[in-house]
Amino acid sequence: MFRYKKLGYVALNVTDLSRSVPFYRDLVGLQLNEQVEGGPAFFACSADHHNVVLHQGGEPGLKRVGWEMEQPDELDRLFEHLQKVGLNPVALSPEECRALRQQRTIRIKEPFSGLTFEFYEGQLERGSTYTPTVTKIARLGHVVLNVDRWPEAVKFFKETLNFRISDNVDGFIAFMRCFPNPYHHSLGIGNAAATRKEPGLNHVNFMVTDMDDIGCALTRVKRHDVPIVFGPGRHPPSGSIFLYFLDPDGMTLEYSYGMEEFPEERPRKARVLEARPESLDYWGNVPDPRFASTGRFEPASEG
Numbered sequence: 001m002f003r004y005k006k007l008g009y010v011a012l013n014v015t016d017l018s019r020s021v022p023f024y025r026d027l028v029g030l031q032l033n034e035q036v037e038g039g040p041a042f043f044a045c046s047a048d049h050h051n052v053v054l055h056q057g058g059e060p061g062l063k064r065v066g067w068e069m070e071q072p073d074e075l076d077r078l079f080e081h082l083q084k085v086g087l088n089p090v091a092l093s094p095e096e097c098r099a100l101r102q103q104r105t106i107r108i109k110e111p112f113s114g115l116t117f118e119f120y121e122g123q124l125e126r127g128s129t130y131t132p133t134v135t136k137i138a139r140l141g142h143v144v145l146n147v148d149r150w151p152e153a154v155k156f157f158k159e160t161l162n163f164r165i166s167d168n169v170d171g172f173i174a175f176m177r178c179f180p181n182p183y184h185h186s187l188g189i190g191n192a193a194a195t196r197k198e199p200g201l202n203h204v205n206f207m208v209t210d211m212d213d214i215g216c217a218l219t220r221v222k223r224h225d226v227p228i229v230f231g232p233g234r235h236p237p238s239g240s241i242f243l244y245f246l247d248p249d250g251m252t253l254e255y256s257y258g259m260e261e262f263p264e265e266r267p268r269k270a271r272v273l274e275a276r277p278e279s280l281d282y283w284g285n286v287p288d289p290r291f292a293s294t295g296r297f298e299p300a301s302e303g
């Protein structure tokens, strides 16, 4: 089977780029690396060219999710495998890859969300890296999707895309790592029906470097009247300390500090946590109704 390096980037649709660009730069603390006039804004929180891309759209949503492979030949193995299982992978042209500042890239339509999933060798080197400002973001951590047909979707990511389950909250959410990336989850698959949410984006997570980043973020978002929709608290599954807040369109973002890491060989078994409030937060918070409620999946065919 093929091997991943990491969750590379998420592309979001926002309804007003001129409002969201300063928010993601100045409030979230991402570095704006490139914005073509009127076009998408490319942000990073690592040496990559982009870990978040904002597109102007008619409604807020998740446009695309990109995964970086461990080595170039993993992409060939993946392409062959996706062809074999009938997912019709498409290789982007060299011009398309260049426009995205990415090396060789392939795409599929992920069957349970209808989203474009992208897999690539790497991004173009920028020669300079991310300089933290308001928050020392360590990395783009994970993206959580709310889907219908939850058991089938989890099975798909495990068996077809070689993700491993780290933990489940029984019938509600599966936390998955892109093998052999060690972090507890870089993908979460939430059960839309069980959580009484529409299918769509649940949240995008940024892992931060220390506890103070969470504390300072709390002060900062309060000062700017940014809605806090869950936390601060601590998640039982990964052990992370979290703070969830809304972007200007109401999409949910998370900062988290600390996360269990798994060895490649002989990892612990996945647990099934009871679906009760204590499984969501050791500190006893419950999410605001606005939590994970905004962000439509952009169907792959819309380009």
Ligand SMILES: CC(C)C(=O)/C=C/C(C(=O)O)=C(/O)C(=O)O
Binding pocket: 144, 169, 172, 173, 188, 205, 235, 236, 237, 238, 239, 240, 256, 279, 280, 281
């Ligand atoms: C709110 C849920 C269901 C929960 O338990 C969250 C856990 C974690 C974690 O353990 O890190 C998340 O980050 C998450 O759901 O995204």
Ligand SMILES: [Fe+2]
Binding pocket: 142, 144, 203, 205, 254
């Ligand atoms: Fe999360």
